[in-house]
Amino acid sequence: MPRLGLGVWKTDNHTARDSVAAAIRNGYRAIDTARQYGNEQGTGAGIKLGLEQAGLKRDDIFVTTKLYNGEQGDYDQVAKAFEHQLSDLGLDYVDLYLMHWPVDATFIESYHAMERLYHEGKIRAIGVSNFDNDRMAKLLEASEIVPAVNQMEFNPTNQEHDILPFDQSHSVEMTAWSPLGGGASLSNPLIQELAKKYQRSAAQIILRWEWQRDIVTVVKSTHEKRIIQNSQIFDFSLSDEDVQKINQLDQGKRGLWYDDFQWHNPKGAYGNSIDQWPDTRK
Numbered sequence: 001m002p003r004l005g006l007g008v009w010k011t012d013n014h015t016a017r018d019s020v021a022a023a024i025r026n027g028y029r030a031i032d033t034a035r036q037y038g039n040e041q042g043t044g045a046g047i048k049l050g051l052e053q054a055g056l057k058r059d060d061i062f063v064t065t066k067l068y069n070g071e072q073g074d075y076d077q078v079a080k081a082f083e084h085q086l087s088d089l090g091l092d093y094v095d096l097y098l099m100h101w102p103v104d105a106t107f108i109e110s111y112h113a114m115e116r117l118y119h120e121g122k123i124r125a126i127g128v129s130n131f132d133n134d135r136m137a138k139l140l141e142a143s144e145i146v147p148a149v150n151q152m153e154f155n156p157t158n159q160e161h162d163i164l165p166f167d168q169s170h171s172v173e174m175t176a177w178s179p180l181g182g183g184a185s186l187s188n189p190l191i192q193e194l195a196k197k198y199q200r201s202a203a204q205i206i207l208r209w210e211w212q213r214d215i216v217t218v219v220k221s222t223h224e225k226r227i228i229q230n231s232q233i234f235d236f237s238l239s240d241e242d243v244q245k246i247n248q249l250d251q252g253k254r255g256l257w258y259d260d261f262q263w264h265n266p267k268g269a270y271g272n273s274i275d276q277w278p279d280t281r282k
């Protein structure tokens with residue numbers, strides 16, 4: 001999968017369409033959305049527009065979406081949810097389908113349904129997101145297909161020092177959401193100092209660090225200038241010493257997690273997200 005992509009969390013349908021089209025036009029080849037974001041229609045419209053503008057085909061890009069907590073369950077339930085997502089996206093397959101959060105009562109059964117969908121050919125790879133090591137161990141024990149990916153929050157102050165080695169040791173690619181800490185890491189004094197030193201933006205320093213750490217990343221921006229800037233990280237490199245300095249910023253602090261936020265609830269999160277990011281196309 002491409003190692004740098006655009007994410008569209010907290011983005012309404014219109015903005016998602018414009019950001020996704022801008023990203024594809026400017027060289028991005030991976031797009032990451034979710035049912036929970038309430039913007040799959042806009043993301044799909046952006047993919048169509050971006051491919052047309054860039055003169056590309058569907059197969060040239062890598063599309064990830066995620067199974068919503070409230071639609072987890074048996075095969076019939078998950079298959080219905082997935083078909084609805086494909087239809088909203090306007091696609092006939094997705095490259096990667098992730099279980100968004102491990103809802104404890106249903107994550108094993110839901111993953112089995114995803115395995116069946118994978119075998120049916122409409123999903124090129126399946127994986128999970130926000131799985132801690134206990135839940136990952138249970139899933140590995142109970143499933144046939146090793147999740148290709150575990151998408152986790154990962155940024156300078158949260159480097160997942162337990163989950164990253166555990167996933168790597170089980171051949172699960174731990175990838176990053178919120179690589180800029182939702183924007184908060186940009187003002188970190190060390191990041192600012194390195195931005196001056198390398199004559200780059202703070203975002204480019206962080207994204208380059210993640211690249212040198214070999215972390216597959218999706219970064220969100222709704223501004224074309226920043227979308228472009230975030231992809232321009234391949235014409236410089238950080239010294240090993242500076243990579244180590246950023247490594248030292250780790251505080252193991254997550255912005256969102258089960259215990260302090262209800263994202264693992266079967267119902268709560270989707271309702272909240274829809275209130276926050278209304279479906280403006282309807």
Ligand code: A2P
Binds near residue numbers: 183
């Ligand atoms: P915006 O969408 O207004 O550009 P993360 O991916 O870690 O969640 O961070 C996303 C946040 O960081 C968004 O608020 C986004 O704002 C902001 N952001 C993304 N790229 C840049 C950039 N190059 N410079 C400044 N802020 C950025």
